Amino acid sequence: MIGIGNTMRRDDGAGLAVAEAVRAARPEIEVLTTGGDGAALLDAWAGARRVVVIDAARSGRPPGSIQRFDAAASALPRVMSSASTHVFGLADAVELARALGALPAGLIVYAVEGADFTAGEGLSPQLMAAVPGVADLVCAELDRDDA
Amino acid sequence: MGTTRRTIKVDTLARVEGEGALYVRVTDGAVAEVRLKIYEPPRFFEAFLRGRRFTEAPDITARICGICPVAYQMSACQAMESAAGVTVDARIRALRRLLYLAEWIESHTLHIYMLHAPDFLGFPGVVEMAGAHPETVTRALRLKKVGNDLMAAIGGREIHPVNVRVGGFYRAPGRDELAPFAARLREAREIAVETVRWVAGFEFPAIERDYEFVALTHPDEYAILEGRLAGSRGLDIAVREYEQEFTEEQRPYSNALHSRRRSGESYLVGPLARYSLNFDRLTPLAQDAARRAGLGPVCRNPFRSIIVRAVELTHACDEALTLVQGYAPPDPPAVDVPARAGTGWGCTEAPRGILYHRYHLDAAGTILAAKIVPPTSQNQATIEDDLRDVVGASLDLPDDRLTWRCEQTVRNYDPCISCATHFLTVRVDRERPA
Numbered sequence: 001m002i003g004i005g006n007t008m009r010r011d012d013g014a015g016l017a018v019a020e021a022v023r024a025a026r027p028e029i030e031v032l033t034t035g036g037d038g039a040a041l042l043d044a045w046a047g048a049r050r051v052v053v054i055d056a057a058r059s060g061r062p063p064g065s066i067q068r069f070d071a072a073a074s075a076l077p078r079v080m081s082s083a084s085t086h087v088f089g090l091a092d093a094v095e096l097a098r099a100l101g102a103l104p105a106g107l108i109v110y111a112v113e114g115a116d117f118t119a120g121e122g123l124s125p126q127l128m129a130a131v132p133g134v135a136d137l138v139c140a141e142l143d144r145d146d147a
Numbered sequence: 148m149g150t151t152r153r154t155i156k157v158d159t160l161a162r163v164e165g166e167g168a169l170y171v172r173v174t175d176g177a178v179a180e181v182r183l184k185i186y187e188p189p190r191f192f193e194a195f196l197r198g199r200r201f202t203e204a205p206d207i208t209a210r211i212c213g214i215c216p217v218a219y220q221m222s223a224c225q226a227m228e229s230a231a232g233v234t235v236d237a238r239i240r241a242l243r244r245l246l247y248l249a250e251w252i253e254s255h256t257l258h259i260y261m262l263h264a265p266d267f268l269g270f271p272g273v274v275e276m277a278g279a280h281p282e283t284v285t286r287a288l289r290l291k292k293v294g295n296d297l298m299a300a301i302g303g304r305e306i307h308p309v310n311v312r313v314g315g316f317y318r319a320p321g322r323d324e325l326a327p328f329a330a331r332l333r334e335a336r337e338i339a340v341e342t343v344r345w346v347a348g349f350e351f352p353a354i355e356r357d358y359e360f361v362a363l364t365h366p367d368e369y370a371i372l373e374g375r376l377a378g379s380r381g382l383d384i385a386v387r388e389y390e391q392e393f394t395e396e397q398r399p400y401s402n403a404l405h406s407r408r409r410s411g412e413s414y415l416v417g418p419l420a421r422y423s424l425n426f427d428r429l430t431p432l433a434q435d436a437a438r439r440a441g442l443g444p445v446c447r448n449p450f451r452s453i454i455v456r457a458v459e460l461t462h463a464c465d466e467a468l469t470l471v472q473g474y475a476p477p478d479p480p481a482v483d484v485p486a487r488a489g490t491g492w493g494c495t496e497a498p499r500g501i502l503y504h505r506y507h508l509d510a511a512g513t514i515l516a517a518k519i520v521p522p523t524s525q526n527q528a529t530i531e532d533d534l535r536d537v538v539g540a541s542l543d544l545p546d547d548r549l550t551w552r553c554e555q556t557v558r559n560y561d562p563c564i565s566c567a568t569h570f571l572t573v574r575v576d577r578e579r580p581a
Binding site: 006007008033034035036037038039040042043088092095096099100119120 | 191192195210211213214257261262272273274277278281284285288291292295305306307
C-alpha cells in the first residue's frame with residue numbers, strides 16, 4: 001500500500017496515518033509513503049501486482065467519507081488532484097503509467113475526505129476517527145485472492 | 148471613442164505547484180495591470196519554528212516543500228552552523244553537495260519533462276506527451292529515478308531525507324552503497340546531454356529581458372551550498388548582509404510577500420541567474436552542451452530557461468559522478484555544533500534559486516525568531532514584469548492563445564508556490580470592449 005500526504009497540512013496527512021496503522025497491524029504488507037510527487041508514485045508501484053493507494057481528498061463530501069476507485073479500470077476523477085500539493089499528482093501518475101503500460105494489474109485508490117487542510121500538525125477529530133476503518137478496508141482489499 | 152478594456156482571466160493554471168491566481172488587465176491596447184495572487188499566508192513555518200530547538204530546524208523546514216526538502220535542510224544547517232561558528236569538514240561538505248545535486252537532478256528533470264516541455268510541443272500535459280512520445284517520457288523517468296535513488300541512499304527512504312542533521316549526517320553511507328551509482332550517473336549524464344539537444348530544438352518567443360540576476364557565487368565551483376551573493380549590476384555581499392539589500396513587501400491582493408531590492412527594483416533568481424553569473428564554473432561538459440545548444444554565456448530569454456535547466460542537469464550529473472567516484476565516508480559523519488546565543492544566516496541554491504534562512508537563538512539553542520525567503524517569492528515581481536512584456540508583445544493573439552502564453556510565461560519559472568503557500572489558483576481575466 002502507498003500512503004500519500006503531508007503531515008504539516010493537517011488532514012492532508014490522512015494517507016500517512018493510514019499507512020502507519022497498516023504497518024503496525026500487518027507487517028507482511030509492504031507499506032510506502034510519499035508526499036504526492038507523481039513520478040515517485042510510478043517508482044513506488046513499479047513491479048507490484050496489487051496496490052492500494054490512500055490519499056486525502058477535498059471534494060465537498062462530509063469529512064471522513066471514503067471513496068473507492070478502481071484506477072486500473074478507469075481514470076480517477078480530476079478532483080483527486082485537488083488536495084495534492086503537486087499538480088503532477090496521483091491522477092496524472094495513474095494516467096502516465098497507463099500511457100506507458102506501467103500500471104499495476106490491480107490498483108485501487110481510497111480517497112478520504114478531509115475537513116481541514118490548513119498549515120499545522122495533527123488530523124481533525126473526524127479524520128482521526130476514520131483512520132482505523134480505512135486501514136481495515138486496505139487490509140481486506142489486499143487479502144482478497146481474486147487477483 | 149471611449150476607453151476599451153480587456154481583461155484576461157484564467158481560473159486554473161495547470162502544471163504549477165499549488166494553486167494561485169493570475170490577473171491581467173489591458174486598457175487601450177496597453178497592459179494596465181498584472182497581478183500574480185497568492186492566497187495563503189506563508190508565515191506558518193516561521194511561527195512554528197519559534198520555541199523549537201535549533202537542531203530541529205532542518206527537519207521542520209524540510210517539510211515546507213515536497214520538491215526541494217534538501218534545499219531547506221541545507222540552508223537551515225548552514226544558518227545554525229554559522230550561529231555556532233562551526234565549519235564542517237571537506238568530506239561532510241562533499242556528501243552534502245552530492246545530496247543536493249541529487250535533488251537538482253530530480254527537480255530539474257521533473258520541471259523540464261513533466262511540466263515545461265509539453266508547452267513547447269503543444270500538449271496539454273505530460274500524459275498526452277507520453278502517448279505520442281513514450282520513449283522520451285520513459286527516459287525522463289529513468290533520469291529522475293537516479294536522482295531519487297541517490298537521495299534515498301544518502302538521505303534515507305522517507306518522504307523527506309531524515310539523515311541530515313546540523314553538523315552533517317546521522318550516518319554516512321558506505322563506499323559500497325554509493326559505488327553502484329557511478330554507472331547509473333554515467334548513463335544519466337548521457338541522457339542529460341541528449342536533453343539539452345532535445346530542448347534546444349524547441350521554438351522560443353523572441354524576448355530578451357533586462358534582468359538583474361542574483362545568485363550565489365563561489366570561486367572554485369558552480370555555487371550551490373555556499374558562497375557570496377552576486378548580482379549582474381555589481382552586487383557582491385556576504386549572505387549575512389542579505390536583508391540590507393533585499394526587502395519583502397506585502398501586496399494587497401496577495402498573502403505572499405514579494406521580495407525587491409531596497410531600491411524598489413525586482414530581480415531574478417534561479418537557473419538563468421546562476422548560469423549567467425557563473426557560466427565558467429560549469430563543468431566543461433556542461434559548458435560544451437550549452438554552446439552546442441546555441442547559448443552564449445548569458446541568457447536573458449525566460450523561455451530558454453528550459454535549455455539552461457538542461458545544462459544545469461548535465462552539470463549536476465557530471466559533478467555527482469565525480470563526487471561518487473571520489474567518495475570517502477566522513478568519519479565521524481557529523482561535527483559537534485554547540486548551542487550558542489546569536490544569529491545565524493544561511494543561503495543555498497535551491498533548484499529554483501536562492502533560499503535564505505535567518506535564525507535568532509538564545510544560549511540554550513532555542514529558536515527565538517526565524518525568517519525564510521523562498522526563491523518563488525523573490526521571483527514573483529519579476530514574473531509579473533515578464534507577463535507585462537509578454538502580454539504587451541502578444542496583444543494580437545486570440546483569447547485562448549494569449550491565456551496559454553501567459554500560463555507558459557508563469558511556468559518558465561516552475562513557481563513552487565507551495566513553498567510560500569499550499570494551494571495556488573492562477574487566473575487570467577479578459578473582457579472584450581463593448
